[in-house]
Amino acid sequence: MTPTHRADRLSGLTSWHADWSGLRVAVLGIGATGFAVADTLAELGARVLVVAPAVDDDRRELLQLIGAELVLSPEMAEPPEALLALDPDVVIASPGFSPGHPLIEWAASSGLPVWGDVELAWRVRDKVERIADWVLVTGTNGKTTTTQLTAAMGTAGGLRTLACGNIGVPVLDAVRDPEGFDLFVVELSSHQLHYLPTEGPGALRPLASVCLNVESDHLEWHGSFEAYRATKAKVYENTVIACVYNKDDEATRHMVEEADVEEGCRAIGFGLSAPGPSDFGVIGSDTGAVLVDRAFLAERRHRALELTTTEALAEVGLAADHLVADVLAAAALARAVDVDPRAIRDAVAGFAVDHHRMEVVASARGITWVDDSKATNPHAARASLSAFPHVVWVVGGLFKGVDVEPLIRDATSAVRGAVVIGADRAELVAAFARHAPGIPLFEVDEADTDHVMSTAVRLAAGVAQPGDTVLLAPAAASFDQFSDYAARGRAFASAVHDHLGGDSDGQPAFEPPATPAG
Structure with a gap:
């Protein structure tokens, strides 16, 4: 199909009831979004090829049932032969595929239109x-x-x-x-x-x-x-x-x-x-x-x-x-x-705030423990910190290229102490040394997720005083040590409950602070 004919056909696909049959579509990724795309297009009669680095057994079987093809490309560094042979009319990318991804760059250099799942959904929103x-x-x-x-x-x-x-x-x-x-x-x-x-x-x-x-x-x-x-x-x-x-x-x-x-x-x-x-x-x-x-x-x-x-x-x-x-x-x-x-x-x-968003997980001996694991960037962490007068701050993870310096400079007036976790600890520790050298600072370097949070909670408990909030507001992504922000929040809540469980009245058994990070 020539680029002109391809554009003409795609321009007419603005309804569920349009003729999608035989349209050649490459779907990049097979998470929840990628599968929804493949399932929709298969139902519409398109020819669907899914390209993904891996797939679980359930999704593999479902793709077979709906009649979609699958090719696994562990590195996803270049278009596999099956993708080149398909000569797709359109590529639909899952949200994780950045503009610089090799397959997106290949599509662009080949003159192929690249859609997302939301555009496809808008085009077929009239199914019912x-x-x-x-x-x-x-x-x-x-x-x-x-x-x-x-x-x-x-x-x-x-x-x-x-x-x-x-x-x-x-x-x-x-x-x-x-x-x-x-x-x-x-x-x-x-x-x-x-x-x-x-x-x-x-x-x-x-x-x-x-x-x-x-x-x-x-x-x-x-x-x-x-x-x-x-x-x-x-x-x-x-x-x-x-x-x-x-x-x-x-x-x-x-x-x-x-x-x-x-x-x-x-x-x-x-x-x-x-x-x-x-x-x-x-x-x-x-x-x-x-x-x-x-x-x-x-x-x-x-x-x-x-x-x-x-x-x-x-x-x-x-x-x-x-x-x-x-x-x-x-x-x-x-x-x-x-x-x-x-x-x-x-x-x-009647509203309930979502889990891991300013969620109080425990309160004992005058100290409140709050899970804001969903604060995955400095702006969210700054907002979270501003909600409490005195905070022991559990912070750190993957910063995704974001500068943490302004956050540490501007948001430490309420911070009584900080416990630094995650892969990008060095820049946090350096920022605290420059902007808040008087704040007690502790560094957790364990790779095991259970130990990370149990250690962080123990250190935070050693600093916290009645009236304080121990706040998990990482200001960073979680993927260095956890599967997602929810897993990080659950690990924090579990560690808090384990720590508080030693006393019959639910109070934390405080331990003296460990040696601060240098």
Whole structure:
């Protein structure tokens, strides 16, 4: 097929009911996303070749059942012969494949279009009669909490709503649900956004979108902060009703100003201060602070709609400033799709923060132990640290090319002591020596995950005093010592419970501090 004929055919594939039969597709990766892509395309009648470094027995058998071909390429350093022989019409990459991956570079040099799973899902979103509207959520931090909150608000408002995308449920699985949905709240990572077009037949047209914040992250994947920021900004393209931005993060406002959106789309700000017209914010009162909407009401220059209170947020573990901001962002998205303020209040009242996100795992002898393993970059760790007056900080892992110097320089005023874990310990220890030489610092160098956390907890317990919080906020990825951030959080919680279990009243048996790291 010539490039012109290929482009013509692909441009017409904008419906489940289009003719996908015989389309030659190379699927890169066979995780949850890759399998959803292969399964969808096989159902559509395409010829599917999956290229992956490895596969488990269950997925291998499932691929055989759906009629997809599989070729294993352990190094993934060059296109295997089966891929060259296929001469694909399109390559669909799982989110882990960076722009610099050899197979992505091969596709680009061969003039092959590269899609992501989200573009494919948008093209085939009309499989069932009940076609969902989409709202999009991205940001360096807070994506999952905001996505879950928005979905809860949509459900409370009477919409059949699903949180999907980077949150764990592939969007392709969502669009193929036979009952259909009214609303998808789609969490998008920067990796997924990279593969989204901003124009043409595969471009999304969400009703509402938000970029919560932008800080350095995944620089080893994108190549630079500028490329990372530009990728995040794609979330706003073609938005129909509301581009929601963070008033306390100027970069997100600039993204909205630069976005090419549908006529009539509004810019809606959120922040922890009193809101102006077209904003969501917080207003103080004699009985406590109130979260309000001054955007989606006709009298917004003179009135505001009450959504919930900070007291109600505290009751469900959402009182920290960055979580209040997540609530405001979610409320703005929900109001953009006409969810009633009372439904927002009810959704918040019944909400439970996700595991490993500011999760209290124990409290004993005046000390609180908090698992924020999901703080996988410095921006998230800074927000976590700011929620507590006195902290013993468990920090470290893989920093993915991110500079930790500003975090250590700016976020140590509340830190009573620090326990450094992970592969990239040297730069942390050096940063503490430069910016906070008076803080007791301990280094854990065990490779075994069980010993890492048991040692870290023992050292933290030796420093902590009544009124302190021992906080796991690593500011780094987990893959050096754990399978993911959840495994890291579970190891921390298990070590805490083991440490506290020695006393009948549940109190920790404190040990003297070990020799600080040099």
